[in-house]
Amino acid sequence: MSKIIENVNLNEFKIAKITVVCPMCSNMFATDYIESMQDLQANSIVEADLHRVIDNPKVRAALLAMCPACLYTWWFSSFKTHYFLPQLVVDSPEINCSKKFAHAILAGRQFNAHALDTAVLALNGWWSSRENHEPQKSVWNWLELSIAELTKALDDKSINFNKSRYSYILAELLRQNQEFTEACNYFKQVDKRAMLPQQLIDNQFKLAIQKDSSPKFLSPEFIEQIFLPKLANKDYLQKVS
Numbered sequence: 001m002s003k004i005i006e007n008v009n010l011n012e013f014k015i016a017k018i019t020v021v022c023p024m025c026s027n028m029f030a031t032d033y034i035e036s037m038q039d040l041q042a043n044s045i046v047e048a049d050l051h052r053v054i055d056n057p058k059v060r061a062a063l064l065a066m067c068p069a070c071l072y073t074w075w076f077s078s079f080k081t082h083y084f085l086p087q088l089v090v091d092s093p094e095i096n097c098s099k100k101f102a103h104a105i106l107a108g109r110q111f112n113a114h115a116l117d118t119a120v121l122a123l124n125g126w127w128s129s130r131e132n133h134e135p136q137k138s139v140w141n142w143l144e145l146s147i148a149e150l151t152k153a154l155d156d157k158s159i160n161f162n163k164s165r166y167s168y169i170l171a172e173l174l175r176q177n178q179e180f181t182e183a184c185n186y187f188k189q190v191d192k193r194a195m196l197p198q199q200l201i202d203n204q205f206k207l208a209i210q211k212d213s214s215p216k217f218l219s220p221e222f223i224e225q226i227f228l229p230k231l232a233n234k235d236y237l238q239k240v241s
């Protein structure tokens with residue numbers, strides 16, 4: 001696990017501006033969005049908590065849109081686009097990237113979004129704070145919030161989602177937060193439904209036992225097995241070629 005920080009195209013994301021309409025106050029405004037992105041590759045940088053590391057913090061921030069009139073903030077994909085040229089309408093506020101995720105979490109709480117929604121926002125806020133090289137205190141605050149929100153989501157019996165995979169992510173966050181006993185408890189709950197290599201789960205479990213809290217990168221082999229299973233399966237390639 002480690003060493004894959006070469007041959008990565010840091011310009012793999014293209015950001016553009018577009019006009020959208022706020023669903024809360026009907027205000028029109030211009031916001032960044034991800035116009036194109038390169039597919040994940042075996043040599044991309046991905047951490048063991050399944051975080052694809054993005055060099056430019058503006059990219060993750062562009063996953064959200066923030067209304068300049070009422071400050072409502074949510075996933076960009078939930079906003080309706082408008083044909084007006086973005087140059088002709090007011091811009092979304094300039095805001096620190098991870099703070100944008102904090103505004104989205106506030107909106108989620110206000111509108112009773114499920115804990116998994118806020119957990120995913122908190123995770124992105126954490127990743128954003130690290131990609132943005134924010135002060136350590138802010139990074140730890142985000143990590144603790146992510147742990148609290150993910151724990152809440154996993155405790156909720158009322159909805160169905162891949163709890164095994166999220167248990168793995170939570171275990172990995174707990175390990176990085178030096179909560180090693182709790183981390184081991186969650187690693188033990190990860191089963192086949194997580195669709196993760198057993199060797200990866202065993203490796204991270206061992207790190208928790210050894211009280212190692214440092215972030216780790218996924219090897220290209222693990223990236224292929226998790227995100228590009230067709231590439232990892234040579235039989236499949238032979239059949240389709």
Ligand SMILES: [Zn+2]
Binds near residue numbers: 025
């Ligand atoms: Zn609004």
